[in-house]
Each structure stands twice: as structure tokens, then as C-alpha cells.
Amino acid sequence: MKIIKTIAAVKKETRKLKGKTFGFVPTMGCLHQGHLSLMEQSLRENDVTVVSIFVNPTQFAPNEDLDSYPRDLKKDEKSLKELGVDILFFPDVKEIYPGGYSTYVQVEELYKVLCGKSRPTHFRGVTTVVLKLFNIVAPDNAYFGSKDAQQAVIIKKMALDLNLDVTIKALPIVRDTDGLALSSRNTYLSGPQREAALCLPKALRKAEELIAAGLEDAAQIKTEIVKELQQSKLVEIDYVEIVSLNSLKTYERSEGTMDIDVNNTLVAAAVKLGKTRLIDNFILGEI
Numbered sequence: 001m002k003i004i005k006t007i008a009a010v011k012k013e014t015r016k017l018k019g020k021t022f023g024f025v026p027t028m029g030c031l032h033q034g035h036l037s038l039m040e041q042s043l044r045e046n047d048v049t050v051v052s053i054f055v056n057p058t059q060f061a062p063n064e065d066l067d068s069y070p071r072d073l074k075k076d077e078k079s080l081k082e083l084g085v086d087i088l089f090f091p092d093v094k095e096i097y098p099g100g101y102s103t104y105v106q107v108e109e110l111y112k113v114l115c116g117k118s119r120p121t122h123f124r125g126v127t128t129v130v131l132k133l134f135n136i137v138a139p140d141n142a143y144f145g146s147k148d149a150q151q152a153v154i155i156k157k158m159a160l161d162l163n164l165d166v167t168i169k170a171l172p173i174v175r176d177t178d179g180l181a182l183s184s185r186n187t188y189l190s191g192p193q194r195e196a197a198l199c200l201p202k203a204l205r206k207a208e209e210l211i212a213a214g215l216e217d218a219a220q221i222k223t224e225i226v227k228e229l230q231q232s233k234l235v236e237i238d239y240v241e242i243v244s245l246n247s248l249k250t251y252e253r254s255e256g257t258m259d260i261d262v263n264n265t266l267v268a269a270a271v272k273l274g275k276t277r278l279i280d281n282f283i284l285g286e287i
């Protein structure tokens with residue numbers, strides 16, 4: 001595996017391999033099986049797989065965990081080598097945002113809802129860095145996790161709106177054996193918090209079962225999820241939202257019903273345990 005730190009060297013390397021298909025997996029490192037599942041898919045579908053590890057400062061607000069975000073490059077390098085990844089791009093912040101940097105990309109409307117309500121500058125940082133990385137790597141296919149469903153929807157819209165020559169693929173959430181979605185931020189949780197966090201996947205699973213049994217009213221589904229999340233005193237609800245998958249619009253009450261489209265719906269929740277914010281969701285349909 002080639003480990004590359006500069007944009008010029010990645011461009012040189014990828015352009016040298018012109019004619020081959022490129023898969024790309026952007027990450028912030030501290031890799032777990034959720035990340036690795038994206039790389040495995042890329043390795044299956046492309047000649048060359050490029051992974052980036054970059055803890056992107058523009059997607060963190062000043063009060064968030066940029067400085068304490070978990071980093072473990074040695075372990076990540078080992079996992080990537082074992083998997084057979086071809087190129088690891090691991091730039092410094094100055095390489096991506098040199099002094100005087102001033103251009104940002106924002107997908108209107110979609111950035112404001114769900115996680116965007118409590119993180120209003122987050123998706124602008126994500127789309128900016130992802131577009132820059134796409135321009136640097138020039139991938140044919142790019143792989144994202146449905147764990148960050150809003151992110152995948154927004155990036156897909158950016159690729160469409162800006163006519164990018166990349167296919168965005170959203171892959172399923174990888175969970176721990178107890179059901180908690182894998183996340184680099186799970187390392188922040190204390191024992192009791194980890195235990196309490198399980199109410200998040202549990203609440204969503206219950207909602208999924210209710211929908212499978214025929215419940216379609218968005219308000220009722222939301223009530224059931226909130227009820228389940230309120231079981232734990234350690235859990236503070238940030239949001240529970242049921243939205244149309246591609247527009248991220250909430251269901252409006254019309255003629256007394258708020259029935260969901262069972263082929264195009266995102267049921268998403270975010271909770272806080274102490275300072276740690278966790279997200280989870282399930283999708284009816286495809287991003």
C-alpha cells in the first residue's frame with residue numbers, strides 16, 4: 001500500500017493508473033468494521049481502491065470534539081494493508097486548507113434539517129472536503145455508510161447537481177453484536193453510557209417492526225421511538241425524525257393522516273449521552 005501525504009503525489013499516482021477503475025472511501029480514521037465494509041465493497045468493484053484519512057476541521061463547530069477525535073494511524077495502516085487497499089491518502093490540514101483558503105460548497109435545504117439543526121455548519125464542511133477529495137482522487141465510485149444517511153443523501157445530491165463523474169454508493173450500517181451501530185465516537189462512552197446507548201437501536205428496531213406490522217402514521221411511529229428512548233435517564237434526545245428519503249422533508253399531515261411511503265423513508269434519531277452524540281437510523285428504500 002502506498003501512503004501519500006500530498007495532493008500532487010496522489011494526482012500523479014492516480015493519473016498514472018488511467019484506464020483503471022477507481023474506488024474511493026473517505027474517512028476520518030480510527031477505522032472499524034463499518035469503514036472496512038465500504039473498502040471491501042470498493043475492492044470487489046474496482047481495480048484500484050483509495051482510502052483517505054483526514055479529520056476535517058471544517059465539519060466540526062468550535063464547541064465540538066475536533067481535538068479529542070480518536071486517532072490511531074498505526075492500527076489503521078495495518079487494517080488497510082491487510083485488506084489490500086492500494087493507496088492511503090493521509091494529508092495534513094495545511095495541505096487541504098492552505099492559508100487563505102476561502103471556497104465552500106453547500107447543498108441548500110438538505111444541510112439544514114436533521115443533524116443540521118444542531119450542527120448548522122457541519123454539512124458545508126463535509127461537502128467541501130468531499131468535493132475536494134473527489135477532485136484530487138478522481139474516483140469512478142465512492143462509498144459511504146448509511147449510518148450517516150443524511151450525509152450520503154447530500155453527497156449524492158451534490159454529485160448530481162455539479163455533474164460529477166462519480167457514482168455514489170451507500171452501504172448498510174454495520175453494528176456491534178449488541179446492535180449498537182459502530183462509530184469511532186463509541187470509544188467516548190463509559191460502561192453505563194454504552195449500556196444506555198442500546199436503547200437507540202432498540203427503539204429503531206421496534207419502530208421497524210411496527211411498520212412491518214402495518215403501522216404507517218409518521219407521528220405514531222415517532223411517538224413509539226421517543227417513548228423507548230425516554231426509558232433511559234442517561235439519554236438525552238436530540239431529534240427523532242421521519243422524513244422522505246431523498247428530499248429529507250418531514251411528512252405533512254393531510255386529510256388526517258401522515259402515512260409514510262414505505263419505499264422512500266428515512267427514520268433517523270440522534271441522542272446525547274453526556275457529551276457524546278450518537279446517531280442511528282433505518283431506511284425504507286434506497287439512497
Ligand code: AMP
Binds near residue numbers: 029
Ligand atoms: P467517518 O470516519 O466517521 O467520517 O466515516 C467514514 C465513512 O464510514 C462514512 O461514509 C460513514 O458513513 C461510514 N461509516 C461509519 N460508521 C459506519 C457503520 N457503522 N456502518 C457503515 N458505515 C459506517
